Amino acid sequence: MTTSDGHTHRHDGEPQADAATFWEGRYRESDRAWSGRANAALEREAADLVPGTALDLGSGEGGDALWLAQNGWSVTAVDIAPTALARGEATAVAAGLGDRIRWVAADLATWQPTGPFDLVTAHFLQSPVELPREIILRRAAATVAPGGVLLVVGHAQFPPWSKHTPDGVALPTADEVLASLELPAEHWTILTKAAISRTATGPDGQVVDLVDSVLTLRRTTAV
Ligand SMILES: C[S@@+](CC[C@H](N)C(=O)[O-])C[C@H]1O[C@@H](n2cnc3c(N)ncnc32)[C@H](O)[C@@H]1O
Numbered sequence: 234m235t236t237s238d239g240h241t242h243r244h245d246g247e248p249q250a251d252a253a254t255f256w257e258g259r260y261r262e263s264d265r266a267w268s269g270r271a272n273a274a275l276e277r278e279a280a281d282l283v284p285g286t287a288l289d290l291g292s293g294e295g296g297d298a299l300w301l302a303q304n305g306w307s308v309t310a311v312d313i314a315p316t317a318l319a320r321g322e323a324t325a326v327a328a329g330l331g332d333r334i335r336w337v338a339a340d341l342a343t344w345q346p347t348g349p350f351d352l353v354t355a356h357f358l359q360s361p362v363e364l365p366r367e368i369i370l371r372r373a374a375a376t377v378a379p380g381g382v383l384l385v386v387g388h389a390q391f392p393p394w395s396k397h398t399p400d401g402v403a404l405p406t407a408d409e410v411l412a413s414l415e416l417p418a419e420h421w422t423i424l425t426k427a428a429i430s431r432t433a434t435g436p437d438g439q440v441v442d443l444v445d446s447v448l449t450l451r452r453t454t455a456v
Contacts (some may be wrong), residue, residue, distance in 0.1 A: 251363045252340060253313050255362045260294075260316040268292055269324070272356045273376060273431045274386040278424070278449045281305075285351030290341060290357040290373055295321020295334070302333035306352065306428070311337040311344060341369045348376025354384045361402050368414030374414055379454045385410050389444040390426050394435040407448040416450070425449035 260266055275297050284305030289298045294317045301308045302325065311317050316344035318336040325334050329421075337344070341358075342365050353373045358366055370385060377383050388404055405413065407426045425447050433443045 237241075240273050252342070252360060252362045252364060256314040256360070257313075258313045260320075265294065265320065266317070266330060267296060267422075269294060269296050269299075272296050272386060273445050274429065274445055275300065275354060275356060278447070279352065279354075279382075279385050282352060285378075285381075286349070287352040288346055288348070288350040288376065290353065290355040290369065291361065292321065292336075293317050295324060296335075296442055297354060297356055298334050299325055299328065299330065301354075302330040303328070306333070308334045309337060309346075310334055311339055311341060311346075311348075312401065313338070313340050346373055346376045346450065349381065351380035351381040352377050352384065353377050353381070354386075356384075356386045357388060358385075359387055359402055359404070366403075371414055372409070372448075374416060377452045381451055381452050383450045383452070385422075385446075385448045387446045389446045392433060392435065392443055393441060394437070394439070407446045409448060410448045411450075420453050422451045422453055423449075424451055 239429045249338070285299050287306040289301070289308060289310045290296050292312045293349070295310055298308045298310040298321060308319060310318065315338045318338055321334070322336045325331050353376060355370060355373070358364070364454065375382050387410065390404065406428065412427060425448055426446050429447050430442050430444050432440060435442050
């Protein structure tokens with residue numbers, strides 16, 4: 234719930250910054266929030282796809298968008314934090330990929346994607362502040378082109394170094410994500426629906442095994 238003081242409030246009454254304020258502030262805390270590398274699940278799940286148009290939901294500093302562009306995709310990268318997008322754009326321009334990625338500063342709660350896209354990805358689109366994730370993902374799924382792919386990756390557990398407090402942040406399984414999308418089963422093929430481990434290195438060099446919920450679906454060409 235957003236109030237006139239510009240803050241959202243949890244049901245328990247604890248004040249909470251709105252999404253734009255929270256995430257922009259989060260990125261401004263340091264020069265770089267994430268590694269800059271693509272997520273392992275993207276590299277694995279998209280490795281054999283024919284490049285086309287891609288939409289990256291909650292792109293952050295653009296590690297995934299950059300990887301996609303390097304691999305021949307034309308990318309629309311959307312995030313609510315302009316500082317994160319500016320970092321991604323600067324890296325893309327320096328890499329000669331400036332014309333392959335469109336950076337869109339927008340709140341996905343209201344932003345309407347204009348598809349179709351051959352690939353729609355959402356990696357760790359999870360937030361301790363208000364985020365209508367299921368609505369966003371359903372809306373985005375509708376923009377996947379026939380024959381295109383939807384990839385949704387989330388934390389099955391938070392990394393020990395996460396600044397998120399687990400309270401109120403859903404960690405749905407791949408099965409739960411699939412159910413929440415409410416897709417007509419006859420028009421979609423499941424390529425991956427699993428909890429998949431990966432080894433990750435934390436900010437202080439600590440190495441841990443983490444588990445992601447990975448859902449990869451292909452929209453069938455037959456309608
Ligand atoms: C956990 S980060 C993940 C970033 C990136 N996808 C990655 O894997 O490194 C979540 C991202 O979602 C963005 N985000 C959160 N709520 C949003 C919203 N309502 N609209 C657009 N982006 C949002 C944040 O700014 C942040 O960059």
